[in-house]
Amino acid sequence: MPPIRARLVRAKGRVVRALDRVVPAAATAVVHSSPDLDDSVVALLREAPADVPVTVLCRDPRAVARRADALGLPRPRAVPHQSARGWWAYLRSTVAVSTHGLHGCLPRPGRKSTVGLWHGELGKAIGAFAGEGPRHFDWVPVSSPLSRSLRSAEFVLDPALIHVVGSPRQRLLAPGPDRAAAPLPPGRHVVWVPTYRTSVTGAIRTDGDPEALRSELPLDDPRLDALLTRHDATLWFRPHPAADQALPPTGPRVRRATNADLADLGLTFYELLGRADCFVTDYSSVWVDFLLLDRPMVAFCPDLAAFRSGRGLAVEPHEAWFPGPVVTTAAALLDRLDAALADPRTGAEVREHRRAVLHTATADPVAAVWDRVRSEVGR
Structure with a gap:
């Protein structure tokens, strides 16, 4: 500030x-x-x-x-x-x-x-x-x-x-008995939640390496579209609320998931998250809450070294704490995402250990x- x-x-x-x-x-x-x-x-x-x-x-x-x-x-x-x-x-x-x-x-x-x-x-x-x-x-x-x-x-x-x-938001991961699940496109769902690299609201700052992220971001990559088509999946990309809300170029199976977009479907973000078959993030704390669902996740961190030496992370090493693979290239991300959608038990043992440490509330x-x-x- x-x-x-x-x-x-x-x-x-x-x-x-x-x-x-x-x-x-x-x-x-x-x-x-x-x-x-x-x-x-x-x-x-x-x-x-x-x-x-x-x-x-x-x-x-x-x-x-x-x-x-x-x-x-x-x-x-x-x-x-x-x-x-x-x-x-x-x-x-x-x-x-x-x-x-x-x-x-x-x-x-x-x-x-x-x-x-x-x-x-x-x-x-x-x-x-x-x-x-x-x-x-x-x-x-x-x-x-x-x-x-x-x-x-x-x-x-x-x-x-x-x-x-x-945390109260965690309650929205499962619909309550008096709330029917809102309709979503048929098939499976991947939710991708990057944190911001350059904020445009609140405290204006740049963290990590925005260019490294842009250069590897595969949202319009034909390989991603082929992967999503093969698994009959939709990818929901959620820009951080402090970041520019415009989407970069995307393929046909990628949809934006801001609060306004989801409200049009009658959903909150955590209600969408609760229906995700797989979760992709980088340094966002949302992965801690997603652990409650015991579903695969992947961390896509092309600028890990820059983020680590600049803004820094709450628990290190990130590669050890994150309950899934941490990758730095688009090719590696697509490989890991393919494996996660093919087998929902991918990484289950690691998730079980992290959940036992990070979720003890009753x-x-x-x-x-x-x-x-x-x-x-x-x-």
Whole structure:
């Protein structure tokens, strides 16, 4: 973050904190995510308690309403988080639930508290490992003791505030009993989730080697189309929310999987992920959640050396931790993808070991978050 912007963020945080001391809390909660209405927030709103008034803080209330309609959610009360109404909703809330934190992510005074739904575990170096300042949350859900240790170090946070209950977004990997699966094209499905190399929103930065990725990206390669045709498969390519959302040239069996694209199908991203036969990524933490499905995955990392020496990764070596092959060329990716689609048990033993380490939660993560909110609101 540029120094001037960082100073402005800190100054705004101090103003909000001063106001937070004098504005009395009401028995309400606010929920915020970046991007608006992400999958963890969708999972929470599907089971929002009737006895706790909840306001969604967002960039675009109209877009939130459209997304809620497309996903079959009751329209939430949504206000712009940087508006006077958004500030007031935050200041009056007893609990603020957020993926990234609000208003500097500082401790709230008195009986007000925060829940931190960070959007992933064990991916890129973040927080203190990326030279950022501490983030304060009073209650953070994670999936394993290892994630608790890392989150504590990333946010400079007391590990006693971090709880191994799983993450709400993980609930969307399987449709609930009252939600029918949305129709998808027939056949099998591959989901590909690269992280950004150059961000265009939020903190503007470049990680890894964008040209190395572009030069090896096989989305319009006839060999990929032949492979997908042979396995009767569709490849869903999801640009990182911070990256340019335009697709590079693609073949006929490749489809884009942004939130807007999937909302047209009545799906969230994690609902699509739950129906994937194979998963491709690089350094995205989504692979940790995909482990719950026990299906093959491949890491495509043409710029591994550059990413490792620059941004860095949360757990190393990446080749040892990732529960599948890590490849650096398009040819190797196609070979490994072919093997994974041919035999879903490919790599099962490695996945079993990683799952035993990275998923030890036995709680219902959505219920755990709402239990925390209720307990704070009811105090």
